[in-house]
Amino acid sequence: MAERVEEGTVTESQIYPYPGATRSVVWKYFGFRKKKEGPPSKQNLDMAVVICKLCKKSYANKGNTTNLQFHLDKHHGHELNSADKNKSQTAEKKLIQPQITGVQSAIPKIGLNADRKKKLDDLTLKLMIGKVLPISTVYNTHFITLAKELDPRYTPPTKHGILKLMNEKxxxxxxxxxxxxxxxxxxxxxxxxxxxxxxxxxxxxxxxxxxxxxxxxxxxxxxxxxxxxxxxxxxxxxxxxxxxxxxxxxxxxxxxxxxxxxxxxxxxxxxxxxxxYGHRINLIVKHALEVPEVHKILSKCRKLVGHFHKSTSLNDCLIEKQASVFSDNEKLIGHKLIVDCPTRWNSSLDMLKRVLEQTPAIMAVANDKKINKNMLDNVKACCLSFEELTVVEDLVQILEPFQKATCILCAELNPTMCKVLVTFEKIKKILDNPNFSSVIQKVVSKMKVEICKRITDEEIPLMAAMLSPDTKHLSFLSEAERISAHQLLLQKALAVSNVNLNIKKENIETVADGHSGTSSDVLPKLPSLDSECVVQQGNVACADDEMLDDGVSSAKKMKCSDLEDWFDDVFIVHEDRVSLSVAVEKEVTSFLGSTKCVEDRDTTLLQWWQKNEFIFPRLATLARKYLAIPASxxxxxxxxxxxxxxxxxxxxxxxxxxxxxxxxxxxxxxxxx
The missing domain is CATH 3.30.420 (Nucleotidyltransferase; domain 5)
Known part of the structure; x- marks a missing residue:
């Protein structure tokens, strides 16, 4: 056993070589001390501290030998034998001057910081997910080259590494x-x-x-x-x-x-x-377009567009005619005709609008004698007459509001259910235009029937409309419908109040000492507090050992508690003076009679409710529910x-x-x- 030495001194007999196989020459000159009795194994040696055998200076063992090599070269270069000195100098040169190959710059090959590595892995995963790339992209040569160009020290994670990161994220x-x-x-x-x-x-x-x-x-x-x-x-x-x-x-x-x-x-x-309501709009328009005259026009347009899509010569001729016909409007040059999809009515609208836009150029193509006679005859047979063009113009006019309504009701970033009723009211006004042609009047009549059949007086859109300050008066409804709607709002607000009161009662019935109150209790049993909070009230205080009927000491009964949450409903609506139904009715009447609305267009509906939440607390609860419901x-x-x-x-x-x-x-x- 090695001799015990005084604290602060280390003898060479106490320094043991690295336990195991090593490749670096530095381990000839560095070793470890024992931390417990036994053979010099990793379990018995203090592997956290490495000690120089020549000068007894100690270093923290970080898992690499870079600092140890620098120590030998700086302090013991003259003491090393020539072979070990050459090996040490070669290793130092490799660290200071790495070989420059390809696109790699002269950056020392020092490992990435753990935080930097984590950040780059996260960005790599974000790229994979954001662009929906295959996970095998990490093995792609070009991706690896890009990663090395950005940071030569970074190695992208493997496929299994990406999957692990994905699950953790x-x-x-x-x-x-x-x-x-x-x-x-x-x-x-x-x-x-x-x-x-x-x-x-x-x-x-x-x-x-x-x-x-x-x-x-x-x-x-x-x-x-x-x-x-x-x-x-x-x-x-x-x-x-x-x-x-x-x-x-x-x-x-x-x-x-x-x-x-x-x-x-x-x-x-x-x-x-x-x-x-997105599906409902689709069904309304789809059934309305089944009018025979409209169906015939749509079929002709599909055939016309099909000829230009199948023939490159016809398409080239169309582009040529566009340059001459639309010389004063360059935005229309290069537009191709659009074919519709049978399952998407809005694609039929896009097709009709493009045919209307390009009609002058299509007419010019139909009169071009340079085109093959069969192609020319096909184009002429599918060209729309002036009467049909008038129908198409009116058809576009009544279909565009439905497209606008679809965009409004299918949004996700703002409330949409509150816009359902006003959206269809706007559509009805547009359909009431008496100047439409007879064919379009048939379409309009069918649309009105479909709207009445599919857009029923449902409770959810009605409640959402009333909870918007801009549409709460429901001016587009009859007097009887408005009264009925306002009664519905009153009932919902009263139901919300009852639910909130039930929650408060449940919280009151459970006290800190585990005793349960009953509905007949005038006040709940107050929870116990620390002894410092005992309130002494002169002669009213009882002795500490005096017990009440329920086994709780009078001192505990006199301890006070902060019950402000319990009094929330009293502070807000003064329900100690008025009944719940009267308080709810006052809140609803105040909201409906208020002139407050979303006047500032920069203020959103939700921002309005955020400002007025404490003025109309029950209606704010309803607004959280109904304004969050998407219309589609x-x-x-x-x-x-x-x-x-x-x-x-x-x-x-x-x-x-x-x-x-x-x-x-x-x-x-x-x-x-």
């Missing part, structure tokens, strides 16, 4: 989303829809929409899972229930399309439901477009769990990355 993002979601006592809306991938796999997507405590409208994707077998209402209901349970959400208001299985699924769950199920359908780029023929074997992770990260990236 999903967990962190899910925690952020969960913190923002409303509690069980709050309100939330969800949209749901199903879709099929190119691999013939069925998926369903659920999105959530809610208003935060700061009155910000949030829209997040919660889940995208594979659905096997038939899409029965029971299976849809089970999937929705599982999602709501997983995220611990309150019973939501569900927005779906008008499919029978979607309707029945929500009915099984007993939730509120609102139909998608388009948010869940937007996932379809993303998944069309995600699941392709080259990536058709992607696991459903990975699809869910990528969709979740991509759709929630802007708010929660």
């Amino acid at each position: 999903k967990i962190k993002m899910a925690e952020k989303v969960a913190r923002d979601l409303p509690p069980k006592s709050g309100s939330i809306a969800i949209t749901h829809d199903g879709w099929s991938s190119c691999a013939t796999e069925s998926y369903s997507t659920v999105t959530a929409h809610f208003i935060t405590s700061a009155w910000e409208l949030r829209s997040v994707v919660l889940h995208t899972h594979q659905v096997q077998g038939s899409h029965t209402s029971e299976k849809i209901a089970d999937g929705l229930k599982e999602t709501v349970s997983t995220w611990n959400l309150p019973d939501p208001t569900c927005v779906t399309d008008n499919a029978a299985n979607e309707k029945k699924a929500v009915e099984i769950l007993g939730w509120e439901r609102s139909g998608c 199920s388009v948010p869940s359908e937007r996932v379809f477009s993303l998944c069309g780029n995600l699941i392709t023929k080259k990536r058709s074997r992607m696991r459903p769990s990975q699809v869910n992770t990528i969709v979740f990260l991509k759709m929630n990236m802007d708010l929660y990355w």
Whole structure:
């Protein structure tokens, strides 16, 4: 056993060589001390501190030998043998002057800082998710070259590393989303829809929409899972229930399309439901365009556009004629004709508008003798007459408002349900134009019938309209309808008050000592506080050992507590003087009679409610619920477009769990990355 030495001194017999195989020459001159008895193994040596055998100077062992090599060269260069000195100098040159190859600059090969490495990995993952790139991109030669050019020290993560980072990011993002979601006592809306991938796999997507405590409208994707077998209402209901349970959400208001299985699924769950107004607009226009005269015009336009799409000579001739016909308007030169898609009515509108715009150039092509006679005859046969052009102009005039309405009601960044009634009121006024041609009058009549059939007097859009200061008076409705709507608002506000009171009673009935109060108690039993908070009130105070009937000492009973939350409803509406129904009626009457509206166009509806939340507390609770409900199920359908780029023929074997992770990260990236 080595001799015990005085503190602060180290003898050479106490320094043991590195335990194990080494490649660096420095370990001939450095070693370690023992920290406990036994053979000189890593378990028995103090591997955290390395000591120079020549000068007994100690260094922290960081896992590399760079500082040890510099120590030998600086302090013991004359003591090293020639072979070891040459090896040390060669290693030093490699560190100071690395070889320059390719695009790499003369930067010392020092490892990346851990934080820098983490940041670059996060940006790499963000690029993969943001552009929906294949994970195998990390092995692409050009990507690796780019990464090395940006930072030669950085090595992109492997495929398995990216998958690990992806799962870790999903967990962190899910925690952020969960913190923002409303509690069980709050309100939330969800949209749901199903879709099929190119691999013939069925998926369903659920999105959530809610208003935060700061009155910000949030829209997040919660889940995208594979659905096997038939899409029965029971299976849809089970999937929705599982999602709501997983995220611990309150019973939501569900927005779906008008499919029978979607309707029945929500009915099984007993939730509120609102139909998608985007689908309703599509059905209204689609049925109106089935008028025979309009159908004939659309068919002629499709054939005309088809001729120009199939023939390059006709298309070149059209561009040539555009240069001469539209010489005073260069923006129209180069526009190609648009063919419509049978399942998208707005594409028919785009086709008609482009045909109207390019009619002068099309006429010029039809009169060009240089074109093949058969092609010329085909174009002439499909050209619209002046009467048909008049019909097209009127048709465009009545279809454009529906396109505008679709854009308004399918937005996600601002409340849309409050705009449903006024949007269709605007459309009705446009359709009442008596100057339309006879053909268009048929279309208009059919549209009005479809609007009356599909846009019913539903409760949700009516409540949302009344909770907007600009439309609360419902001036576009009859007197009887307005009175009925205002009564509905009063009932909803009273129901909200009852719910809030029930919550307060539940909180009151449980006290700190575990005693439960009853509904007959005049006041709740106050919770106990520390002994410093005992209030002495002269002769009223009892002895410490004096006990009351329930076994609680009088000293505890005299301890005071801050119960300001308990008195919230009294401070706000003075319910000690008036009944609850009278207080609610006053609030609703004050709101409806107020001249306050969103006068400043820079102030949004939610900002208005943020300023007036404490003036109309019950109506603010209703506003959080109804203004968060989207007017369409388009948010869940937007996932379809993303998944069309995600699941392709080259990536058709992607696991459903990975699809869910990528969709979740991509759709929630802007708010929660």
